[in-house]
Amino acid sequence: MIRMSWRRVRLLIWKEFLQLKRDRSMLPIIFIMPVLQLIMFGYVIGTDVRDIRTAVVDRDGSVESRLVIDGFTNSGFFKQVAAPATEAEMQTLIDGNKAQVAIIIPEGFSDDVHAKRATQIGIVVDGSDSKTASVASGYAGQVVASLGRQLYPSRLSASAGGVDARVRVLFNPTLRSVNTMVPALLAFILMMSTQMTMSQAIVKERERGTLEQLFVTPIGRAEYLIGKLVPYVIIATIQITLVFTVGTIWFKVPFNGTLLVMGSGLALFALTSLGIGLMVSLLSRTRYQAQQAMTFLMVPSMMLSGFVFPLESMPAVLYPLSYLIPLRYIVVVVRSNFMKGSGFSALWPQFAAMAIFAVVVFGFGLSRFRKQLND
């Protein structure tokens, strides 16, 4: 075999960038897409539920009952939209989707508080939107707990009376979903851009016949591959830097991790992603085919990686499949590192899994590349 020539590799990289520059539709896609995705996922898919439509049935009508209502509405999670007089009226509001949550303060509530007796308030949650329901009941628990401390100031704990609902959320006290979304998005955007561009890269040259032309030159397989990979690695690096910057500055996501751990995790994942893109590019005969294959692969990555939907909520039958999704591992790495500052010692199983993926996928890609033109 011929020795690797950096002159040829540099030439290929130069050519690739020149083509990118000429392709007017590519540049906006490369730089605007990641930011758009960040905004989309940060705002739209975000699990933050605010201003939940709330109906309040205040049968007590006292200073204390007002305190309870203010406690809910001041939290920002609940917004009072109605004050029905009876529970039957309240039911109608919930059935008609006018209210998602109802708070019922029974008669004699203030008496119980004055007498320092344990008391109850009723909270009705519309379970038809399970996501909002679980978030709402969680918030309600938090609100009630803080009310308990306000209404029963003398007690050290609320265990003997008041309301005992205490939820403590670790690492993400405000439960801002954007804090978990941005780190995962780094990985997701990296995957999208490397796989998408790479899957098109070689099949395009094959479709146009330029690959055949290259094969008559002294260029080696390794040189060609490196020349193809490097430009997309550079672009992906720029993209994730962009997402990281916008995420930490605009969305104010606190970064508690280390660039070394996160960077090496993302680099390892990028290898896997590029490898998958390469594989698709080599197995496809047309760019359309490659695009279809990528779309097909993207769905399980979204669904089974824990990126959007928690792994825990997955049906037991599908759960084992999630081990086959490389995104699953990097999502854990970036999230843990970003929020908790977890290091290699805690994350080595994920790193190991990604290393195995990278080796297998690239091994397959290379062996396939050898056969490339023989059919």
Add this chain to the structure above:
Amino acid sequence: MTTPVTSDEFALDVRDLRKEFAGTVAVDGVTLAVPRGEVFGLIGPDGAGKSTLIRMMATVLAPTSGDALVFGHSVRTEAHSVKPRIGYMSQAFSLYRDLTVRENLEFFAELRGVPRKEMAARSARLLEFSGLTEFAKRQAQYLSGGMKQKLALAATLISEPDLLFLDEPTTGVDPVSRREFWRIISGLHRQGITVFVATPYMDEAERCDEIAFMTQGRIILRDTPAGMKRRVPGRVIEVDVSDYRAAMPIVRALPFSTSVEVSGEHLRVLVSGECETCEAEIRSALEGAGLTVSRVRPAATDLEMAFAALIPTAALPDRDDDAVPAVAE
């Protein structure tokens, strides 16, 4: 006709080359030697296996069996020694459409290791020679068909190869550009470059030193254009007549005519043997049918006629004598 020689004298020495694609045989045992400095033409119908044969010789496709030696180097085991000495122009335009003429030239020059100091001079010379100087800054996709082909040729020539593979280089190119293209090829020939060209055009085949006819994956005829024509039994008579369409069946029905075709303004008739009375017989047959015959005269055989006459007799060799291909005597 081939005397045993060392493979050194050949630019190309193909030995029983075969290629199968998922059960279908595209190239079915081709053996062929092309002397250095020759312009060698490969003709044959679509699907004959011409492109597959060329792609194997140009090292872009691995043969199923057999081998091809390019200047003594095997395309199977020494492709790295073959590549620097050849240029390959595929049938479809295969340079980067979104790069300019100059960028394409420079890219392939660098890739093939043309020394930097020679690059400017060479690309200037090639641009001049292909008439592309004023289009140097134009992206390849905005060139006309003929200019694209000339650019592709220039890009393969930039590394100054000794052997050039051209796969139907002028298909879809206007007649003026075709002529110009062949003028360039003649120039290369004079410089001693060996050219192996597949072409569907008989007038192009006529310009080659030697031609081979390929069909169904095999080469069934090989000779010089003149030799091909000499092999044709009989001679050609050219007839100028008022109504070709009416004349054809009449001439075809004559016992001595073996093939009739319309070529340009003339009816060309291949007659068997010397047939001294043929001209008169054709004239009387046509005039007897009420047609006006302005001229009947002997003419030279052309390649088209030669193939029409020779191909039916050049049966495919039996599978058993694979080793005796090329020339069907």
